[in-house]
Amino acid sequence: MTVKTFFIGLIASFGLPWLVMLAIPFGTMRSLSEPQYDEVNDERTDFYQPLRTGSLETGSLIYRQEGCMTCHTQVTRPSYAGADVFREGQGGTRNDAERGDTRRITNAWDFEGEYMAPIGDSRIGPDLGNFGNRVDALALEINKKKALKMGIALIKEDKSPMTAQEIAAALGRKAFDKEAYVYKHLYNPRNENFEDKGRERVWSVCQANPQFFTKVGNFGQGAKFAVDIKCDQQVVPTGDCKSLVNYLINLKKDGAVPYAMQYSQTKQKGAK
């Protein structure tokens, strides 16, 4: 082997995979165009328009910086690569009150607005791809219980059942606060003072995050999101924490997709 053949061989053997695996997919996937709904199956003809909300830029940056990716993933793999879809709440839910079966695999548009897809390294903690939906479901469940206790009928005047928002509105300040719930979890993941007894996560090995909270004086009515009150001091979330929580409670990867992109056995026509 001469030095010349060595160099040619080295550049070729490195260059080809570099092009095929990195450069070309990187360069072409950026123009991945949204699929169009088709008239027959979807009953509409516009483009698939995935919408994301929440503090995507700051929140996802803090999510990465704090190393959440070490223990949490954000992907629901197709069934050939894992049983993720069948886990209730991971890829969606089997029986959504309004939309029915919302389970689906994660698609390329679910990371819209983030610089890097936080796929994650391991699942020491649960997958967070649909964390927002799970918190919503928890809120609904607890709100229903509270409403029953307070004697609020869950049926509207026209005999139709109340939606989650309407129940929360009826409960007013007593309604389950999703943000406060996540703040408490970040402050102490084994949330001891969780309001729904029996649902505390004493088993959790998630890390407590004192860096997300500051102490301020306890005066007036008290801060809305104080996670802990000691004598005349209360512990409140910082701006970073607010961004992260905003990002987390908006993690939803179960939006309806065009018929052509549905892989479930119970494909639904006429996506909403």
Added chain:
Amino acid sequence: MENNLRDTPLRRFNTFWWGLGLFVAFGLAIFIIKNFVQTDEVSTADTARGKARIIKLEQVKAEQSALLEYKKDGDSVQLPPHALFPIASEIKLLDTTPADSGVVHGK
């Protein structure tokens, strides 16, 4: 021991620059090849939404301009607005002063 003919200061010197060249060349190659193979269009959800909006905008524009075209319906004739302005200025239709509202200004 035989002298090493390869070990000359010049050879050491130009190897340094060759090495630096290789290092920089690879950096440049990453940039050039990536720009060469990448597609020009960046697609985001907003561009898709934009596409849908542009289609709608063009439809609306076409419908609007169709409504303003020359039309004759019995005795009445509809002229496009730009055709009417010269006639209007000729017959001094546009030389009007605003009517007095009767309200004193500055109060």
Added chain:
Amino acid sequence: MSTTNSSNIEDTQLRANIDRSLRHPVMFFFTSGAVWLAISLLLGIIASAKTHSPEFLSCCSCFNVGRTMPAHMSTLIYGWGAQAGFGVILWLMSRLSRQECKQSGLILAAGHVWNIFVGIGTLCVLLGAGTGITWMAFPKSVMIVLCLTYFLIGIWALIAFRVRRGGHIYISQWYLLASVLWFPWILLSGLAFTHFYLGDGHPLMVTASTAWFRSAIMFLFFTPVAVASAYYITPKVTGRPVYSYSLAIFGFWALAIFGPWAGMQRMMGASIPAFIPYLSAGAVILLIIPAIALVINVLKTVKDSSETVANSPSLKFTIAGAAGMLVFTVMSAFMSLPDALKFTQFSIAQYGLELTGILGFFSMCMFGAIYFIVPRITNREWISATMITQHYWLFIYGIAFISVFYTALGGFMHGYILEMPTEDPSAAVGRLFPYAVGLTTGFVFILFAVFMFCSHLMLMWLRLGRRSNHPTLLAGHASHSSPHGPEGDIEKLESAK
């Protein structure tokens, strides 16, 4: 005096000159690398302990798993791995090219810059200013400085190769040359696709390129350096030529051809072009080939020298490293089979596999090389054979335990629970508990071993070693057929000058 004798003396003189020219930079890389290894293991113990006892050190957020874990991996890769690699590359390349280094001061300075920036990067990660990208957790600016500093270190290996003496190019030189070139290519590609083009590409491809980066550093930097050292140590200590030179070349090209395709099997199931993860999985399976080539060559070379193997610490570590490479590649191949990947993709198996590769294979080969190199450059012998033996067995015990218990058993047990859709997340945590405790235990053993190694190396650095030209042999007596030459030959030369 006969001609052969005088050429022998000249040869010894040349080797002594090469060793002296590289004494300071190489010693600096080894000692600081060893300290980073100890720091990395400490961080690893904290991270591991906090996955089974989350309240441990929970007063301070800088010890959270999310921060200690990236800091642990970064110090392991850039603090220990890269620096041990640099030391071995520089020394081996000079020795094999039979040319002394003329710029050791510059290399030493670059080494200091490297260490300072690894320190800054680690602090940034611990204080929450890291990037969170696995294996590239240091802030962008730190990574750029490391990349530039690397140039000032790696270039001298390239120059040593260019001005080599003699016509034949030894197999280790090819491996070293490749690693010297691959490292900046990988580093620049990783930086470009994750940092410079951030927001320019699809978020999933950014993640995919980090997955590629990880495996490329492992297979295209750590592996060739370790293999080069094995191909040097084995024939050198046994005094026999490599069993099959063409098999070694074949192994090299197998690594060069399959290595760059690996890594993206970690993206299986994500919405990137579907051929990519499958190609990578295939490449990982084929990477068993270079490992088999190495193991055959090493074992066949040492076949009839069982006494040397028992006595030489370098050879013992090197053989363990070669075995580690086989274990590592076979395990990665099994874990990358698309059916197994279901279980291992997001289980602790992947982290365990990285540990097996870096500690069980790469570090073992590096220890072998360091036990060989340090006596030559310091002109002192290792103080205690017992400490070397303890280092060897404690390390082997720790890493074998981690590989078998944590990676293989724990990885699949964790993956099995993850693949049971009806199981609550609490079940996965409960199932993980014994393996997490096992990892902490394994780390403690390894930390003890590294503590032995580190203090031994520090004493050598302070030049407190034995003044002897006899190699430190584990049996405690010098063999007559020692390949290191007769006792005291360098002293004679020095005094004759």
